[in-house]
Amino acid sequence: MILSLIGYRYSVYSWIAKLALVEKGIVYEWVETDPFAADLPDQFLTLSPFKRVPVLQHADFSLYETVAITRYVDEAFAGPDLQPSTPVDRARQSQILSIIDSYAYWPFVRQVFAQGVFAPQFGERVDPDALAAGLKTAPAILHVIAALKRDGPWMLGSAITLADIHLYPMLAYLAMVPEGAEMIRQYPGLEHWRQDMAARPAVMETVPLFTDPD
Numbered sequence: 557m558i559l560s561l562i563g564y565r566y567s568v569y570s571w572i573a574k575l576a577l578v579e580k581g582i583v584y585e586w587v588e589t590d591p592f593a594a595d596l597p598d599q600f601l602t603l604s605p606f607k608r609v610p611v612l613q614h615a616d617f618s619l620y621e622t623v624a625i626t627r628y629v630d631e632a633f634a635g636p637d638l639q640p641s642t643p644v645d646r647a648r649q650s651q652i653l654s655i656i657d658s659y660a661y662w663p664f665v666r667q668v669f670a671q672g673v674f675a676p677q678f679g680e681r682v683d684p685d686a687l688a689a690g691l692k693t694a695p696a697i698l699h700v701i702a703a704l705k706r707d708g709p710w711m712l713g714s715a716i717t718l719a720d721i722h723l724y725p726m727l728a729y730l731a732m733v734p735e736g737a738e739m740i741r742q743y744p745g746l747e748h749w750r751q752d753m754a755a756r757p758a759v760m761e762t763v764p765l766f767t768d769p770d
């Protein structure tokens with residue numbers, strides 16, 4: 557297989573990379589790797605020095621960092637364009653990606669989802685302070701994201717872009733906690749967008765299943 561994605565089934569960033577590949581219509585091989593495992597193989601550590609997933613391997617080219625991966629996927633392969641063409645739209649897309657990574661990932665995923673869904677489901681110790689901190693921080697981030705959403709079906713207006721692909725998995729994880737879902741409903745435009753994204757075939761094909769395979 558010429559193209560493979562090293563990822564973890566519950567990882568939000570792995571989901572983003574997968575979603576970009578599927579939206580683009582690219583066939584790839586999935587290589588399951590739990591980055592939280594104690595005994596990470598040396599080969600993975602060489603490919604991912606920060607011990608994170610996902611990692612994309614395209615023939616002898618190896619790439620980590622999700623934004624680099626999704627941009628590469630869009631630019632290196634045929635298929636529908638996943639990035640806008642004008643400087644203003646590209647800048648807005650970059651801004652949204654950066655906001656998501658810098659300010660949304662931690663409260664939405666590592667605090668609200670991890671403590672409100674993942675830990676209880678898999679019998680791990682729940683940190684109620686982390687959950688409360690995430691629920692406290694999340695509304696201000698959602699407010700900014702909702703304000704950046706343009707009129708039209710997608711974050712940047714009429715065409716789906718990497719802004720939608722990067723945001724949806726994070727918002728979907730936040731929405732798995734009832735308080736998170738309620739926060740999103742405060743912004744009807746964002747809630748409508750969330751439902752439209754949830755109905756996309758690429759999302760339905762890639763959405764993680766929260767059942768313990770072992």
Ligand SMILES: N[C@@H](CCC(=O)N[C@@H](CS)C(=O)NCC(=O)O)C(=O)O
Pocket residue numbers: 566567568569570591592607608609610620621622623
């Ligand atoms: N900056 C990285 C972040 C990736 C990341 O944090 N992935 C998580 C899973 S969603 C991970 O590998 N975590 C392992 C850890 O924190 O030790 C990217 O954009 O790809």
